[in-house]
Amino acid sequence: MAQSLRGARIRAAALTLPLVIFITVTFFVPLGSMLTRSFHSPQVADALPRTLALLEDWDGQSGPQEETFRTLGEEFRSLAKQRKLGGVATRINRLESGMRSTILKTARKLRRDQPESWREAMVAADEAWGEAGTWRALRRAGERFTLQHYLNALDLDRDDAGRIVTQPPERRIYLPLLWRTLVVSLAITVICLVLGYPVAYLIANSSPARSNLLLLLVLLPFWTSLLVRTTSWIVLLQNQGVVNDLLVAIGILGDDGRIAMVYNMTGTLIAMTQILLPFMILPLFAVMRTVSPQHLRAASSLGATFRQGFLRVYWPQTLPGVAAGSLLVFILSIGYYITPALVGGRTGQLISNMIAYHMQQSLNWGLAAALGVILLATVGLFYFVYDRLVGIEGMRFS
Amino acid sequence: MTSTVKKDEAHVVFRGVDKTYDGKTMVVRDLDLHVERGEFFTLLGPSGSGKTTCLMMLAGFEASTSGEITIDGRPVHNLPPRKRGIGMVFQNYALFPNMTVGQNLSFPLEVRGIPASDRAERVRRTLAMVRLEGMENRRPGELSGGQQQRVAIARALVFEPSLVLMDEPLGALDRRLREELQFEIRNIQQELGLTVVYVTHDQQEAMAMSTRVAVFHRGQVQQIATPEVLYEEPEREFVARFIGDNNILRGHVLSADEGQCIVDTPGGEVKAFPVYRCRPGEKVALAIRPERVGLAQPRTYSNEFEVDLRDILFVGDHLRMRVKVCGNSNFIIKLPNIAGHGAVLKGDRVRIGWGIMDCRALPDEE
Missing domain, CATH: 1.10.3720.10 (MetI-like)
Structure with missing residues (x-):
């Protein structure tokens, strides 16, 4: 008796299954993946894995090692070949405005020659590479999990020291x-x-x-x-x-x-x-x-x-x-x-x-x-x- | 609104009041009522007979189409309900569910601007009167039907009106509770000397509680009288049929004198008491109470008939028999359950009879 009742309940529940599947596929999954994007952005990390690995050990103050410059230059070059550099540059630009043009300009300069010093070549291409802030921004853009979107959405930002500050009034949207x-x-x-x-x-x-x-x-x-x-x-x-x-x-x-x-x-x-x-x-x-x-x-x-x-x-x-x-x-x-x-x-x-x-x-x-x-x-x-x-x-x- | 209060005038007066909603159907027609001070006056009738409409006109929720209504001798046509100073008990209690019992009772005092210190005391006193001491903080939803009804009555009394209207207040309660509350309402009314206008479709309730009853039928008052008179001396066929049980026989008047008439029915001639001046040849209805019919030795009653006993039911305190007599095949006889009746059985031929004064000849309304 109890068994048959349970069977009936399961059958009744099974009737709602199509709806449950429909809702899951059309609502919960897209919604979940969309919301995940607010804090999960692996694109830059996937594009520049070696540079970011080197930057992890960097103290964040002095200029990075020559090796870091070379790795980044090579990674830019291979991305450019795969025609992926533009997208990566745009993503980085969202964190540090101006980075897109810096990256694209540098990549263009570095396209062919094998420079003696990557550091000099890149700084020559754009002075920004000589500043620690640029590298810090790059490192932040490479984080797979980030609260940066939330900071932006709440009109907050990080200053050069990485502290959270409010945007100036004219930039609050x-x-x-x-x-x-x-x-x-x-x-x-x-x-x-x-x-x-x-x-x-x-x-x-x-x-x-x-x-x-x-x-x-x-x-x-x-x-x-x-x-x-x-x-x-x-x-x-x-x-x-x-x-x-x-x-x-x-x-x-x-x-x-x-x-x-x-x-x-x-x-x-x-x-x-x-x-x-x-x-x-x-x-x-x-x-x-x-x-x-x-x-x-x-x-x-x-x-x-x-x-x-x-x-x-x-x-x-x-x-x-x-x-x-x-x-x-x-x-x-x-x-x-x-x-x-x-x-x-x-x-x-x-x-x-x-x-x-x-x-x-x-x-x-x-x-x-x-x-x-x-x-x-x-x-x-x-x-x-x-x-x-x-x-x-x-x-x-x- | 210039007339002054005349102390000798009845508390409530309806004078030639008509009410129609659509201009064609008269819900109430040419109504005259006088309710005396301190009276328990009941408007009795089946649903749709106009009794509730009368109450609503008195309370001020409906306007009369023509005629005049006065309270304490003052016409009330232009007086909104809140200024009439009438306590009203509604059919489904109409307690405010968002307030406690105490707040419900306090409400009419608050809107009258009575100070808070007096309010609590009057609420307490009124609740005690309906035997609900200490219920101030309960919600209406937590109370039983009978308790809710008591609260509704208390709320209608708490601001000490001299006139209280009740619209089928006991309709939703079961029989035992209803009978208990009938006593209580009656006691409170007499203790406080209230004038009560009460609406019900339950004739037993009306009989039990009222000083006088007005019987309504199709918007018209059939008879206004004390319960005893209504029962013993109905003047209209409708009243005879509506109040208690009555057997109705129909026939034509053969001859009519003062105090006695002879009526030709399908089963023979019947001697009856005419309640109005009927003339030979006229159709009349004869009303005979079941308990006034007896099993008879020959020549005991003025009217006697030999009949077959179609049914006999044992109902405890009395026996209920059904016979066919004078064209009525559903003629009921009620015999008290005392020694001597056990001998008759279904199918027996018996002799039944009734007196002239127990057989009232009324205008035929069929």
Whole structure:
């Protein structure tokens, strides 16, 4: 009996196996390998094994031995032959800007002749080889496991002595961007709550027929693609767009006073709020449906004004829905990509757009991965704080 | 809103009140009610008869379509629920689950601006009244159904209203608990001298608790009377059928005098007491209580019939028999379980009978 039950359980579990495999292959494996790139970069180490082995014994202060120069020169030469030098130079350049041109220039000079002194030849090709800092950067670039991407992602760097320092203000990019992303996400969450709460209340307290119709209207946007909805906002909000035209036509704005509502932060806010609104309304509605309308009546029969009844009786009972909706909208917006990319212009970009940039344009996957990990950790942190404050368990999504 | 409080006027008055939601169907029609101070007044009727709508109009959650409702002689049309000063007990308690029992009771005091020092004492006193001492810190969800009901009653009383409305407050409880709470509600009402307007569809509950009962049917009051009068002297067929058990016989009036009429039924002539001035040829319904029918020696009763005993059931304190008489094949007779009845068996031919005063001729409503 117990055996047959166990068999049935195993068979039932086996039915989910295709999904488990699918998720593993398409989600966990790529995600894991991507995240690994944030701290694991073996490419330089694999390209310059002998030089790096020699640099390991180097004191880091004086100029390296002649042998080190020769080894590096030979390794450059063989890499150039295999046409791999450009990629390696780019990687090293990410740690020490200027290194790419130094390396490529040196390799060109060293292409044919067998110099007497490799040191002199290389310093002649580029003075940088005479400085200990260049070699230290090379040694750092050769580390298989590195936190350098995280330092970059947090606007930190190492000084010549290897200490971690913050970047000068004008070179800080990612922390301000992360901060902006958090602020924008919070603003969108609050706007969605303010706009969605009355709608959810209306749906939850209408007759079944009307409630169904309203719910359908809330879900209607999901019938069109996200891309269409986002580009529609461009049509509506652009300078010669519907909204501006309307405002000019009824005389609120002069023709030269058209408001820039798209390709900036305003556009990102408006479009994302509209797109994420259903994710606020649905959890709110799910909770409000379970709150008896009798309670508001009871409150007023006990002498409370609508305000008192709402604040003391109704609102506290809908908190699980407020929590669920807010968390959902906040987490969705913190990682939102496509809408800010299309309507955000230069000022309306969020952290995920920067990640995409490093994935697709600069091809600095290590940095993209580090930014991704930081984003993930931030969401995890908020989730944790939220759990402490509100309690995830009491939350209801549907 | 210029009229002043008239002390001699009834506590609650409905005058010609109509209510319709769609303009066509009348939920309540031409309703007149007077509820005296200190009365336990019950609105009784099947679901959809308009009784709850009346309560909601009195509480201020529904507006009447026409007519006037006054409390203490003051029209309340423009008064929102919170200003009517009525305690209300809701059908499913409507306790606030996000508050403790103490906070639930404290809520009406807080919104009235009563200082915190007085609040705790009044909450304690009111909880003691419903025998829930020391339950202040429990959540409604942790209480049994009966306890939740007591909290709901306490919450409706804690701000000392003189008028309390109850909407099927015991509907969700099992029978024993219901009967226990019936006594308690009645005791509290009398102790505090409250006016209670109570809604129920349970006629036994209405009979047990009320000073007077208004029987509702299809939005209209059929009869307003004390429980005894409703039971003994129903004036409408609906009331006769709804309150307790009644056998109904149908027939045409042959002749009618003051205090007696003769009615022609499919099984013969029946002498009955007419409750209204009926005329020969008119259709009437005769209502006869099962316990007022007896097994008879000849010429004991004014109405006597020889019938076959179709069924006989032993129900403990009484015997329940079913016969066919005067066109009613489901005529019930209740005989107390005392010596002498054990002799009759199913299929026996027996003689049954009833008196004129136990056979009321009512307007036929079929």
